[in-house]
Amino acid sequence: MMPFQPRCGSINPKQKAVRRQTPKRQTTIHQTTKHRIMSILLIARQRDMQPYKEEILKLDPNAEVEIWPDVAHRERVTFAVAWKHPEGVLDRYPNLKAVSSLGAGVEHLLRDESIPDGVILTRIVPPSLISDMSDYLVSALLNLVNHTYEFADNQRRAVWEPLLAVPKRSLTVGVMGLGEIGRQCALDIARMGFPVVGLSRTKKEIEG
Template identity: 30%
Template sequence: MRVVVHTDDADTWCQALARRLPDAEVVTSEAAGDAPADYLAVWKPPASLFEGQSRLKGIVNLGAGVDALLHNPGLPRGVPIVKLRDAGMAPLMADYVRFGVLYFQRDFDRYFAQQTHGTWREQPLIDKADWPIGVLGLGAIGAHVARALAEDGFPVHGWSRSAKSLDGVTCHHGEAGLSELLAGVRTLVTLLPDTDSTRGIVNAGTLSRLPEGATLINPGRGSLIDEAALLDALGPGDKEGRLRGALLDAFTEEPLPRDNPLWAHPRVRITPHMAAPTPVRDAADQVAELIRALDAGEDVETIDPGAGY
């Protein structure tokens, strides 16, 4: 069995997978040359990687988001695609979202703004119980984040396309459920996959349904956000608009171009798609299990390219 790995830290992944798949040849895409692979373990591969893959049995996406892979023009048809289903990313994502929620709920955004003017003024404390949070997307990672916030004492509302049930979380679904959620939350967290139905879901209409002074955290997919509508909702730099602020980790174009106006907006905080990096040690176990299962012909949950997840 030949496994070819393509990702930023390919050498580390190769070492980890070689220990877990001792009977396999595990090599980086650079070392692979023109020899075909049985399995590819990849993150945002170039289209050229798929050229000449005459015996490919499966592709493992080294992350939870598959949009970059599914949009790859070289992606072969009919080859099973599997992805990581958390593998240690959920706790990291929960930490990132916790930071964002507390940043606004405890008024750190306003304290940092006061510091630039030398202003010493304590903001009135708002209890967690009075800070409802909406989580769009209740997959493995979204569900973990929603439950973690609920355990922290926040009222949490979750939204998904179809009905779901989570302990401690008020669940909504469908268009009516989305409207109901938006009307009552102070922080909106977006953890949806990139699909035709979710692309641009945070738009002028969505933002107008949020309460005045609401906040946005997007550690999910950049395609979920209409950036022009977000900037309009934030208002000019010297005056708060309908939206109080945003913490953004994912963007339609990455790296985010230096001339993008989000960089300069005083009520936007930007991080470079680092909210939940894939922990190699935990994830390598799952990748090895997926490859073994595919090779043995076992039933494995695969990606539906038409649905986008």
């Protein structure tokens, strides 16, 4: 039996060595676009909006805030804050996405037909506005039942006339609208001892 002879292949010196090439990693390059600058528009006819701009910049120094009517870049405006603004001007901002009322009322926005379809309407109802309105109504009712205005008039006329307070339970108070402000007013007035009747376009359940 012939011994096993391993065969060795010869290498042709003229043959080029071929390096094993690993497949190239597939790199996906996402085309990026320049960051779009968006700005906030403050618009009102009879109110100084500069303090509002300053407060916004305190929260975000990089924010771009413009005050109507001096708007440098209309195409950048995406959000507007308005209060009794001149009607017919909000369709001049092609990228407008939302408009917020500076207060609880939105009537000035609803009647403005220049606001494009699809623009979101919202409002600002700070807790201080709710409590201030409720305090005003409670004080007005107490002045009414305690004859405060009559006593003040008698004092000016130097007239002394005793007046008995009106029992609070004998005076029913009606609250038209039970939104954020109306709801709190109704609760506070009821806690003072007045019977309260509320009117709302939609069903509301108020505890207390």
